[in-house]
Amino acid sequence: MLFNSIEFLVLLVISFAAYWSVGGSRIHYQNLILLAASYIFYGWWNPEFLFLIMFSTLLDFSLGIAIFKTDNISRKKFLLAISLFFNLGLLAYFKYANFFIESFYDAFSLNYASSKFSAINIILPVGISFYTFQTMGYAIDIYRGHIKPEKNLLSFCAYISFFPQLVAGPIERASRFLPQFSSQRQFSYQTAVAGMQQILWGFFKKMVIADNSAVIVGQVFDNYQQMNSMSLIVGILLFTIQIYCDFSAYSDIAIGTAKLFGFDLMTNFRYPFFSRSIGEVWNRWHISLSTWFRDYVFIPLGGSRNGKWRTLSNVFIVFLISGLWHGAAWTFVFWGLVNAILMAPGILISSTREKIKEEQARLPGYRDLHKIIGVFLLFAFTFLFFRSQSMAQSFYFLQSIYGNWDFALPNLISRRDLGKITVMVLIMIIVEWKGRSSDLALNFILSERSRALRWTCYSILIFLIGMYMYTNESTFIYFQF
Numbered sequence: 001m002l003f004n005s006i007e008f009l010v011l012l013v014i015s016f017a018a019y020w021s022v023g024g025s026r027i028h029y030q031n032l033i034l035l036a037a038s039y040i041f042y043g044w045w046n047p048e049f050l051f052l053i054m055f056s057t058l059l060d061f062s063l064g065i066a067i068f069k070t071d072n073i074s075r076k077k078f079l080l081a082i083s084l085f086f087n088l089g090l091l092a093y094f095k096y097a098n099f100f101i102e103s104f105y106d107a108f109s110l111n112y113a114s115s116k117f118s119a120i121n122i123i124l125p126v127g128i129s130f131y132t133f134q135t136m137g138y139a140i141d142i143y144r145g146h147i148k149p150e151k152n153l154l155s156f157c158a159y160i161s162f163f164p165q166l167v168a169g170p171i172e173r174a175s176r177f178l179p180q181f182s183s184q185r186q187f188s189y190q191t192a193v194a195g196m197q198q199i200l201w202g203f204f205k206k207m208v209i210a211d212n213s214a215v216i217v218g219q220v221f222d223n224y225q226q227m228n229s230m231s232l233i234v235g236i237l238l239f240t241i242q243i244y245c246d247f248s249a250y251s252d253i254a255i256g257t258a259k260l261f262g263f264d265l266m267t268n269f270r271y272p273f274f275s276r277s278i279g280e281v282w283n284r285w286h287i288s289l290s291t292w293f294r295d296y297v298f299i300p301l302g303g304s305r306n307g308k309w310r311t312l313s314n315v316f317i318v319f320l321i322s323g324l325w326h327g328a329a330w331t332f333v334f335w336g337l338v339n340a341i342l343m344a345p346g347i348l349i350s351s352t353r354e355k356i357k358e359e360q361a362r363l364p365g366y367r368d369l370h371k372i373i374g375v376f377l378l379f380a381f382t383f384l385f386f387r388s389q390s391m392a393q394s395f396y397f398l399q400s401i402y403g404n405w406d407f408a409l410p411n412l413i414s415r416r417d418l419g420k421i422t423v424m425v426l427i428m429i430i431v432e433w434k435g436r437s438s439d440l441a442l443n444f445i446l447s448e449r450s451r452a453l454r455w456t457c458y459s460i461l462i463f464l465i466g467m468y469m470y471t472n473e474s475t476f477i478y479f480q481f
Contacts, residue, residue: 004207015037060138187262197442243477323339
């Protein structure tokens with residue numbers, strides 16, 4: 001079920017009414033309503049995959065209790081290994097089986113098409129990369145002694161399958177999010193208004209900017225062999241805008257929806273396009289995943305404790321894994337590699353690292369614009385590999401950009417559509433720059449005392465959503481991961 005669908009709106013209204021009608025003190029019934037809504041939400045795509053998320057939930061619920069109860073270190077490690085084996089095993093099968101088989105045949109120049117393996121058609125369960133990491137993190141934290149296991153199965157099931165963030169995050173830690181399912185929730189008008197505000201901003205970014213950008217991006221990447229340098233550059237820049245607006249919109253809608261039910265999800269994006277270095281970008285982009293990799297991969301590998309070159313190698317490992325997490329293709333792996341290379345100077349040069357820390361401690365200002373623009377262009381370049389269907393397409397892009405300097409847009413790209421998107425992007429940038437001191441850009445509007453001004457801003461956003469939205473429901477990019 002998509003956020004931008006009538007079915008979701010109906011589910012949200014019904015579950016919201018039922019949830020608060022039972023009263024904030026009756027946590028058990030509220031969690032039951034949330035679980036039912038979550039399973040309806042997830043099962044809307046394919047009911048069969050409900051058994052998969054139920055299996056992962058019951059597995060880690062049981063193993064978490066068992067890990068906590070035993071004092072034998074070897075047995076703790078064995079139980080944790082079971083959790084990692086099944087979770088990573090399911091992820092590897094559904095997401096990477098075909099990728100590894102194809103890569104094997106390509107490596108040995110074998111005829112994959114005539115092989116019996118070509119008949120494999122594995123459907124990727126939506127959200128498996130997200131809830132798998134969430135359940136694994138829960139088991140690892142119990143093993144480390146950071147948290148105690150949840151003994152209420154209903155609370156744990158609701159935590160794993162919580163529908164606002166089930167499919168594309170944020171990836172919540174049990175230490176932060178799980179206790180909220182055992183705490184009393186009371187309806188707050190102010191919190192609900194903030195939630196609706198965040199949902200509105202998410203719909204604007206998704207339905208006005210991301211979906212309209214996708215049309216031009218698709219034209220460029222589907223016809224890249226006919227495009228000149230200017231068109232290819234426009235395609236890369238617009239895809240960077242598209243993926244940010246698409247993914248951060250999902251996070252905004254998820255966080256806003258959670259607020260309607262009295263829950264607090266972590267901030268997943270903090271204005272990454274206002275960063276002054278690549279390192280700062282990754283502190284602001286998909287925060288729940290980058291911090292997950294930091295705590296469960298980077299630090300266990302040694303983090304930054306063993307010198308600059310060891311730190312650099314750990315960063316490369318993390319980014320390569322992160323690339324593979326995003327998709328079963330060499331383009332994603334290469335995308336991770338390029339980002340690791342761009343991170344290298346800040347790691348190797350101590351003065352640069354200190355400067356990054358100093359910059360991150362303060363808000364970006366107008367004096368930082370040259371850095372912001374430069375970092376954005378550099379970051380956008382990496383998304384060429386992210387969007388390309390193959391490495392050959394990526395390198396053809398690069399060759400064409402440097403070999404076909406023509407600044408005229410072809411007829412395939414509508415100048416009117418491009419102008420419309422440019423205006424919408426400028427509106428977004430102005431709003432986010434104005435509200436960059438807050439986790440939500442629209443907070444500066446909410447703080448205005450003038451009700452007329454607030455509702456004027458809301459009305460403009462609603463008008464733009466109604467005017468420029470596509471009638472067809474469009475999925476979110478990160479559903480494929």
